Amino acid sequence: MYLEKLELKQFRNYVETKLIFSPKINILIGENAQGKTNLLEAIYVLATARSHRTANDRELIEFKQESAALRGTLVRQTGKTKMELILSRKGKKAKLNFLEQAKLSQYIGQMNVILFAPEDLALVKGAPAVRRRFIDMEFGQIDAHYLYNLTQYRTILKQRNHYLKQLQLKQTADYMLLDVLSDQLAAFGAEIIAKRIVFLTGLEKYAQKLQEQITHTKEKLQFRYETSVAAAAQKSVEDLYSALKLLYKTNRKKEIIQGTTLYGPHRDDVLFLINQKNVHVYGSQGQQRTTALALKLAEIDLMKEETGEYPILLLDDVLSELDGSRQTQLLRTIQDKVQTFLTTPSISEITRKLIKDPEVFRIKHGEVSVQNE
Numbered sequence: 001m002y003l004e005k006l007e008l009k010q011f012r013n014y015v016e017t018k019l020i021f022s023p024k025i026n027i028l029i030g031e032n033a034q035g036k037t038n039l040l041e042a043i044y045v046l047a048t049a050r051s052h053r054t055a056n057d058r059e060l061i062e063f064k065q066e067s068a069a070l071r072g073t074l075v076r077q078t079g080k081t082k083m084e085l086i087l088s089r090k091g092k093k094a095k096l097n098f099l100e101q102a103k104l105s106q107y108i109g110q111m112n113v114i115l116f117a118p119e120d121l122a123l124v125k126g127a128p129a130v131r132r133r134f135i136d137m138e139f140g141q142i143d144a145h146y147l148y149n150l151t152q153y154r155t156i157l158k159q160r161n162h163y164l165k166q167l168q169l170k171q172t173a174d175y176m177l178l179d180v181l182s183d184q185l186a187a188f189g190a191e192i193i194a195k196r197i198v199f200l201t202g203l204e205k206y207a208q209k210l211q212e213q214i215t216h217t218k219e220k221l222q223f224r225y226e227t228s229v230a231a232a233a234q235k236s237v238e239d240l241y242s243a244l245k246l247l248y249k250t251n252r253k254k255e256i257i258q259g260t261t262l263y264g265p266h267r268d269d270v271l272f273l274i275n276q277k278n279v280h281v282y283g284s285q286g287q288q289r290t291t292a293l294a295l296k297l298a299e300i301d302l303m304k305e306e307t308g309e310y311p312i313l314l315l316d317d318v319l320s321e322l323d324g325s326r327q328t329q330l331l332r333t334i335q336d337k338v339q340t341f342l343t344t345p346s347i348s349e350i351t352r353k354l355i356k357d358p359e360v361f362r363i364k365h366g367e368v369s370v371q372n373e
């Protein structure tokens with residue numbers, strides 16, 4: 001799939017911009033603070049209805065304005081789709097082919113994007129929340145059911161935590177509602193854990209191959225899903241559900257004392273292992289970066305497998321963070337098959353050598369000019 005056209009109105013520092021992109025590689029070049037990342041962010045927001053940089057949509061609207069509009073034409077094997085997202089103080093409105101979608105979950109997933117920013121190089125090293133967010137953003141895009149379960153889970157988790165707080169403060173002594181909420185949370189939690197394990201297995205298969213290519217060694221990369229449910233990978237959804245319910249039952253006192261839900265997918269993590277050793281703990285900086293790169297590139301293949309089409313790749317100033325051989329590996333992987341947008345302050349020699357006929361956009365103060373060499 002590829003994004004053919006993009007129109008922005010009052011989005012960040014773009015007052016009004018209309019662009020036509022190459023289905024292959026688009027280079028967004030410009031000095032600092034001109035709007036390169038804002039443009040990548042716009043594509044990301046158009047696809048996922050949320051920003052990778054902020055949870056506050058207000059920040060996405062041009063400083064002096066009340067609303068922002070993003071419109072795009074997405075081309076897939078099955079045809080073209082017009083996508084539209086309006087952001088305002090009142091919330092978001094999403095349209096597909098001019099039809100307003102009652103739920104955002106109906107809109108998300110049309111356009112699949114993978115964003116790779118320098119922060120992602122810390123994915124392996126960062127806190128568990130960073131990895132959970134990564135998993136949820138990626139898997140949510142390719143599986144509407146996963147996204148639905150996640151939304152339900154979050155809503156019930158909030159209610160359950162609120163109720164645990166009430167029990168902690170002795171504002172209530174009724175355990176009936178807690179049991180109901182535990183039951184519901186376990187049901188959605190089990191679905192989420194089961195899907196995460198399936199997806200991670202798929203991702204691992206591709207990442208292993210890439211890791212070997214990048215390192216030219218016999219380093220074996222493995223992913224392990226870490227959860228409080230024992231032997232989760234061997235369990236069916238029903239078994240996971242029973243196991244979670246049991247965890248809530250046996251740890252009721254502990255959860256009430258702490259006033260929060262201590263078990264479930266919101267507390268889980270992913271471990272990355274190289275030759276059976278935890279990369280987070282034992283990996284060199286280089287190994288951690290390679291693992292993050294392999295993980296990101298593996299997503300391209302996983303999305304292709306799951307959706308039948310290659311996703312759109314957004315590379316935010318990431319090339320300069322990689323050494324020559326990793327840059328080469330990255331550019332070879334995407335060459336000709338993945339529509340790519342990459343931001344950079346200047347085009348490196350490697351990029352010049354490896355990228356054939358890129359479309360180059362020069363960005364200055366939120367204005368874009370096409371600059372083909």
Ligand SMILES: Nc1ncnc2c1ncn2[C@@H]1O[C@H](COP(=O)(O)OP(=O)(O)OP(=O)(O)O)[C@@H](O)[C@H]1O
Pocket residue numbers: 011012013014030031032033034035036037038039058059060061062063064317343
């Ligand atoms: N809501 C907004 N309205 C208007 N301008 C904004 C808004 N949010 C951010 N900006 C402006 O956008 C610019 C930053 O753009 P962006 O983050 O895309 O930089 P960049 O070109 O990627 O630079 P760098 O290479 O430093 O990351 C800043 O000038 C900032 O003031």
